[in-house]
Amino acid sequence: MSTFQELGLNEDLLKGITDLGFVKPSEVQQKAIPLLLEGEDKDLVALAQTGTGKTAAFGFPMLQKIDIASRTTQGLILSPTRELCLQITNELKAYGKHCKGLNVVAIYGGSSISDQARAVKRGAQIIVATPGRMKDMISRNMVDISKIQYSVLDEADEMLNMGFKEDITDILSHTPDDKSTWLFSATMPKEVATIAKKFMYDPTEITVGNKNESTSNVTHEYYLVNARDRYQALKRLADANPDIFSVIFCRTKRDTQKVAENLIEDGYSAGALHGDLSQNQRDLVMKSFRNNQIQMLVATDVAARGIDVDDITHVINYQLPDEIETYTHRSGRTGRAGKTGVSMVIVSKSEVRKIKSIERIIKKSFDKKEIPSGSDIVEVQLMSLANKIHTTETNHEIDKHLESINELFADTEKDELIKKFFSVEFNRFFNYYQKSKDLGVVDSRGSDREGRDYSKQSNDARYFINVGSKDGFDWMKLKDFLKEQLELGRDDVFKVDVKESFSFFNTEKGLQEKVLAFFTDFKHDGRYVNVEVSEDKGRSRGGRNGGRRNERRSSGGSRKRDDKPRGDRRSSGGRRSEGGSYGKRSDRSDRRSNSRDDRRPAESSSASGSDRPRRSRRRD
Ligand code: ADP
Ligand code: MG
Numbered sequence: 001m002s003t004f005q006e007l008g009l010n011e012d013l014l015k016g017i018t019d020l021g022f023v024k025p026s027e028v029q030q031k032a033i034p035l036l037l038e039g040e041d042k043d044l045v046a047l048a049q050t051g052t053g054k055t056a057a058f059g060f061p062m063l064q065k066i067d068i069a070s071r072t073t074q075g076l077i078l079s080p081t082r083e084l085c086l087q088i089t090n091e092l093k094a095y096g097k098h099c100k101g102l103n104v105v106a107i108y109g110g111s112s113i114s115d116q117a118r119a120v121k122r123g124a125q126i127i128v129a130t131p132g133r134m135k136d137m138i139s140r141n142m143v144d145i146s147k148i149q150y151s152v153l154d155e156a157d158e159m160l161n162m163g164f165k166e167d168i169t170d171i172l173s174h175t176p177d178d179k180s181t182w183l184f185s186a187t188m189p190k191e192v193a194t195i196a197k198k199f200m201y202d203p204t205e206i207t208v209g210n211k212n213e214s215t216s217n218v219t220h221e222y223y224l225v226n227a228r229d230r231y232q233a234l235k236r237l238a239d240a241n242p243d244i245f246s247v248i249f250c251r252t253k254r255d256t257q258k259v260a261e262n263l264i265e266d267g268y269s270a271g272a273l274h275g276d277l278s279q280n281q282r283d284l285v286m287k288s289f290r291n292n293q294i295q296m297l298v299a300t301d302v303a304a305r306g307i308d309v310d311d312i313t314h315v316i317n318y319q320l321p322d323e324i325e326t327y328t329h330r331s332g333r334t335g336r337a338g339k340t341g342v343s344m345v346i347v348s349k350s351e352v353r354k355i356k357s358i359e360r361i362i363k364k365s366f367d368k369k370e371i372p373s374g375s376d377i378v379e380v381q382l383m384s385l386a387n388k389i390h391t392t393e394t395n396h397e398i399d400k401h402l403e404s405i406n407e408l409f410a411d412t413e414k415d416e417l418i419k420k421f422f423s424v425e426f427n428r429f430f431n432y433y434q435k436s437k438d439l440g441v442v443d444s445r446g447s448d449r450e451g452r453d454y455s456k457q458s459n460d461a462r463y464f465i466n467v468g469s470k471d472g473f474d475w476m477k478l479k480d481f482l483k484e485q486l487e488l489g490r491d492d493v494f495k496v497d498v499k500e501s502f503s504f505f506n507t508e509k510g511l512q513e514k515v516l517a518f519f520t521d522f523k524h525d526g527r528y529v530n531v532e533v534s535e536d537k538g539r540s541r542g543g544r545n546g547g548r549r550n551e552r553r554s555s556g557g558s559r560k561r562d563d564k565p566r567g568d569r570r571s572s573g574g575r576r577s578e579g580g581s582y583g584k585r586s587d588r589s590d591r592r593s594n595s596r597d598d599r600r601p602a603e604s605s606s607a608s609g610s611d612r613p614r615r616s617r618r619r620d
Pocket of ligand 2: 054055154155
């Protein structure tokens with residue numbers, strides 16, 4: 001069967017399908033839909049990878065089977081996260097766009113429970129819920145699921161991974177025994193089999209592809225590095241892929257936040273997604289990611305479950321997951337909707353044997369690759385820029401100035417002109433990588449600290465300033481503030497590190513006099529702002545570790561901070577994401593100018609102040 005008509009769907013749904021532009025049912029849809037539409041109601045276990053169209057595989061049959069004329073809740077879909085919950089709800093609404101009177105309601109935590117109860121009361125034929133909130137509403141008598149005829153456990157393996165087993169058991173005990181249960185899962189660990197046995201009667205099992213197998217559109221690569229080079233390796237992988245649009249997985253919320261912050265500070269458009277952020281912050285980050293304003297989304301496994309973005313080019317395993325099975329879910333975030341994707345793993349020597357275990361699970365082998373060298377990256381970036389220039393539509397506003405420009409370059413050969421032109425965009429990037437060492441582990445003597453490839457360090461001046469987050473600054477605000485006050489250029493202030501009551505920042509040494517002179521008698525909000533040169537010469541690079549050491553310089557309060565060094569970091573990161581947690585281009589990041597799309601008007605990094613319009617745009 002190769003059309004939706006042939007699967008037996010009704011006219012209203014077929015109209016919806018046409019509107020959506022679905023042409024051909026996917027494999028899991030071809031297998032599940034006719035089966036579920038058959039007169040006799042059956043239980044079903046369907047195993048299929050992410051991105052294979054499972055929502056429609058249960059959504060269409062459910063929409064066709066329920067009685068839309070009735071206001072009784074007849075269908076219940078449980079799904080692991082709020083993101084997925086909303087996504088399924090929206091999909092079902094789109095599928096059923098022509099089904100008059102259809103009411104699908106999403107129920108999930110972090111949003112008003114009484115609003116959701118009210119929406120249900122208005123008559124929801126289908127409820128899509130996360131287990132936690134669902135259980136809560138049942139216990140408060142806010143929903144009635146005693147007439148459910150169809151229940152779906154979507155992403156069952158994920159729900160069980162997340163510890164929802166008891167909630168699910170509890171919820172299902174409030175539904176009639178004679179309902180049908182449809183279980184959808186990407187993998188089939190033991191717990192899923194147990195659930196299936198417990199709640200289902202003689203289920204039909206369908207499998208698309210091999211059980212637990214990774215999507216075939218995804219290639220798997222691993223990179224062996226010294227554990228301490230992990231972050232540098234990550235940056236290089238990103239730099240070697242100028243059009244990267246990726247999810248980066250870390251093991252803990254802390255690492256997630258830290259890696260995202262470091263990336264942002266290093267000028268990448270990155271954002272963090274983890275459970276310590278408020279719902280609002282997570283929504284903002286996801287929105288920016290969807291709009292391609294964030295190129296690198298750093299996420300925990302749990303938080304990433306709801307990510308439904310189809311055009312992710314790379315998944316980067318910054319650290320391997322604790323449960324090796326989780327790798328399948330991670331890599332399944334790329335290579336969706338018929339596209340190809342790459343799943344990269346950064347491993348240290350001690351973890352490399354895990355690669356073998358993963359290969360057994362995904363039934364595919366990994367390519368062992370070397371972290372790109374500085375010169376590889378420079379080449380990639382140059383060519384990417386050349387390519388971008390080549391395909392850029394000419395702006396004819398320039399025509400009227402052409403004569404004067406030509407005059408200026410009258411004696412410049414074409415090759416020379418090209419080199420000059422590229423140098424404008426490229427020098428900082430080039431300098432950064434010029435002196436860098438390779439990151440492979442083989443190089444046991446050479447790879448003394450990655451941080452050393454920071455060519456500018458000796459030329460920097462580091463300052464202490466007695467304003468911090470309690471004065472309303474985050475690093476972006478402070479950077480803007482300094483630039484404005486000192487009338488400096490876009491890249492003149494860098495490595496801004498905001499603590500609670502004080503901060504650090506760097507400029508080129510040449511600006512030191514100007515900075516100190518300006519702040520000799522300067523008041524902000526009625527109090528004197530004091531800036532002095534930081535004396536900590538031991539810092540390998542301004543920023544993180546060095547910053548923490550520097551904290552001791554300040555009197556009072558620093559002890560507390562030392563007790564919980566992450567606390568302020570996390571909260572400042574959180575606040576930051578509310579205001580746009582994504583990287584503003586700072587030093588070294590000119591390469592971002594040839595990033596993903598043409599939608600960002602302020603891409604040209606040579607235009608001074610170009611980050612301002614971008615950032616304010618992002619804030620809205
Ligand atoms: P899964 O739940 O298996 O991860 P989804 O149901 O979320 O997959 O579907 C993945 C994407 O593919 C969605 O954007 C969905 O709209 C799209 N899709 C689903 N079925 C089809 C189809 N038959 N033709 C084209 N696109 C489809
Ligand atoms: Mg799904």
